[in-house]
Amino acid sequence: MGLFDGDIMKYEDWNKISRIASRKSLWMVHFCTGCGAIELPPVMTSRYDMERFGMGPMATPRQADVLLITGYLTVKTLKRVVNVYEQMQSPKYVISFGSCPINGGMYWDSYNTVKRLDRYLPVDVYVGGCMPRPEGVMNAFLELMKLIDEGKARGWEKYQKYYEQYKRNQKMAFNFEREKDEGA
Amino acid sequence: MVVEKIAVIALYTTIAMFVGILFMGVGRKIVARVHNRVGPPVYQGFIDIAKLLTKKTNISHGWIYDLALLFSMTGIMLTILFLPIGGVKLLSMEGDAFLVLYLLAIPALGFALGAGASGNPNAAIGVMRALVMMLSYELPFVITLIALMIYYDTSSIAQIVEMQHAKWAIMIPPFVLAAAVADMALQGMLMEAPFDIPTAPHEIASGPMAEFGGKHLGALMIYKAGTIVAYTTLFVDLFLGGGVVMHDGSVLAYLANFAVWFILIFLVFTLSLLINTSFPRFRIEQAFKFYWKYEALLAFISLIWVYLMVIS
Ligand code: SF4
Secondary structure, three states, X not given: OHHHOOOOOOHHHHHHHHHHHHHOOOEEEOOOOOHHHHHHHHHHOOOOOHHHHOOEEEXXXXXXXXXXXXXXXXXXXXXXXXXXXXXXXXXXXXXXXOOHHHXXXXXXXXXXXXXXXXXXXXXXXXXXXXXXXXXXXXXXXXXXXXXXXXXXXXXXXHHHHOHHHHHHHHHHHHHHHHHHHXXX | OXXXXXXXXXXXXXXXXXHHHHHHHHHHHHHHHHOOOOOOOOOHHHHHHHHHHOOOOOOOOOHHHHHHHHHHHHHHHHHHHHOOEOOEOOOOOOOHHHHHHHHHHHXXXXXXXXXXXXXXXXXXXXXXXHHHHHHHHHHHHHHHHHHHHHHHOXXXXXXXXXXXXXXXXXXXXXXXXXXXXXXXXXXXXXXXXXXXXXXXXXXXXXXXXXXXXXXXXXXXXXHHHHHHHXXXXXXXXXXXXXXXXXXXXXXXXXXXXXXXXHHHHHHHHHHHHHHHHHXXXXXXXXXXXXXXXXXXXXXXXXXXXXXHHHHO
16 A cells, blocks of 8 residues: 555545445445345336446456345355355445344244344344335445445454454354254 | 657557546446436446455456456557557558457457466356357458458558548448448457357356456456457448548647547447347357358458459
């Protein structure tokens, strides 16, 4: 970052430019975990058209900025989601859909879903509902843009800072599954 | 003199890149309107590139991966310098039509090198498809180019442009056919549907670009912008007289030619986008067959027609 350490441009100004640009061009990964994926086509197509805000689906995690967790997460999917999240380039954001990733929702006593997503990944915006309507999803996107603009969407920094704790939680979930498999 | 020349060259390539980035945004807007959507603002391309270049982390897959981008970028810039823009020729010599054909292969090879270095299997499939595509569209395109060279009796693009002052090539009957063939070849060069086989996002996760992220993807988008300008300018130079409408060498003529060039490449690009939005994707062997069977046949007919016109 040497160039922008105050010689040419203040680091804060540089950050601000970065935030303005990334707010207006959020690319999301095509990775759908649960029921919520069905609410995305109306959001993308002509009715709600999220490309108005420069948002769009991207094919691979390397290219993307936003990870959408669209509904319940089984432990097996969690492994993949963590992989996808770690491949994305920061600044990166997570939006979680529906009540399942918040507190388990209707799967609260299920044997193979995780109940609270933010124990495993830093979530920036939650959308409530089972399922949230497209209006709700749009609202969440606008909310995320507002948070980015104010510099409050700092989930990725949190993940770097508390990496050990997140890893420990993830490992606990994975181990739990392995023991269950071996016991059966 | 040398400093001036370098400054002019830098100015031209920068303008070309800016026009290309603008076209990417305009293109998305046009596609959105076809889908009956509002679409992003026309300056979206600039925002996207700014975002990608200001990303905080970046992953490299070794020095080949880094240098390959520079390699493609250099190739596309050189191509732009050899194409007259609005009748202004920066570099030109006898036989540069052949040189441009070679130069056009450099960016694709650089791209293939970078994608290969990333080691992603999807990228490998994408590169394979891109090379097969190159092989397929170049045959009909070269035949139309030979027809032009026979008719104008020169192998320099700048001279082909100059000789079209009185009458654009597309107004001569055999070249209507040739222009149609070249336009479909252009579709393949720009990787727009039905020939977006190498970068099909839903089949092979955007192919060669699968592992590109952050600043590398930003550089790749600038390269893509350059290709849009280079290929459309090539078409305009060959068939639409390079957009030259006034040739008295005054400042006004310079500006007018530049404006007409801009409008013409925009029209060519829009046409390719409209074809893109209305067709699904070919499979690679279908695309190959399309180019080598039908397109090449049409190109041959126009070549023979031109030959008969010239000798009679
Ligand atoms: S919140 Fe409801 S709709 Fe969403 S994943 Fe859970 S059960 Fe499905």
